[in-house]
Amino acid sequence: MIDENLLNSLNTNEKEVFKKGLDDLINQTYVIENEYKKLNASYSSLQNFLEQIIEVQPNALWVIDKNDKLFLQNSEAKKLGGLLKTIQNNSELKEIKYNDSYFIVKIVNLAEKTIISATDITEEKRQERLISMGQIAAHLSHEIRNPIGSVALLASTLFKKVDINTKPIVLEIRKSIWRVERIIKATLLFTKGLHINENLFALEDLIQEMEQSISFYPYSKDIEFVFNLPQIKIKGDFELLSLVFQNFIFNAIDAIEESENESGRVELDYKSDENDHIFYIIDDGKEIENENILFEPFKTTKTKGNGLGLALAWQIIKAHKGTIEIKNSPKRFQVKLGK
DSSP: OOOOOHTTSHHHHHHHHHHHHHHHHHHHHHHHHHHHHHHHHHHHHHHHHHHHHHHOSSSSSEEETSSSSSSEEOOOHTTTTHHHHHHHHHTTEEEETTTEEEEEEEEEEETTTTEEEEEEEEEHHHHHHHHHHHHHHHHHHHHHHHHHHHHHHHHHHHHHHOOOOTTTHHHHHHOOOOHHHHHHHHHHHHHOOOOOEEEEHHHHHHHHHHHHHHHHSSSOOEEEOOOOOSSOEEOOOHHHHHHHHHHHHHHHHHHHHTTTTTTTEEEEEEEOOOOOOEEEEEEEEOOOOGGGGOOTTTTSSSSSSOHHHHHHHHHHHHTTTOOEEEETTTTEEEEEEOO
């Protein structure tokens, strides 16, 4: 506030000089205020730009200030919750496991900030594991294939020569050999890749294939099998598609075997629309425990099986440009094949 007595003591020229100085000070204040606003806007723009850069990063990213306080993070980082604390507690580690996922961690110190990034490599680890397991499985399958073939041939010869009382024993041996041969075939198909040989085939032939394979598959409960397939022909690889439906039927049998029911029903139904052949495999057995690993190779929640059946079925249907879906009420699998 200006002293009124001081102002009255000034002559006219001094008042003019004082007024001009005051105006200059006010104008300078406005200039400084405008510069501050521009600087603040520039800072906000820069911060927004940095946030956008961080946000488009596919990996989780945190920026920590010199007081170890969180300065900035992207949405991927927010999803991971306690991962940052895990990283800070294990700052020397370059790879961290968190909530069943694996992350490559990189920490960079820049000025008074620390930038931490975590890249999810779970899928890469999974692929490495599958490749390793696949290589081992393929090697074992090759080693087993020849002696099993010899045993199968000897069992077939033996079945023709033994008396009627011994034939059931030899038949069980042949069934066991068939199951081993089937596992070998599935393993080699999965590890080597698929080659689709499409031809027209009758769905009636598929029914015969299902019935024959069921006769070789072991189960103890009273199970009714119903195959509602029309007398039509469709295009596809008959051998591979037979393997797909066998896998689904066997999976249904296992679900009934593991349920508390004394009996069960497995049904294979068909319908079509303008573009697709649609198959449903329905059973009243045990509910699916974990849909997330259902088609995961070498993983299974069943008491028997190697976890390749449905994974191979997925590969075969995908190679046919079809789809597999899980439906509920009732529990069933839907397989679509294009016409």
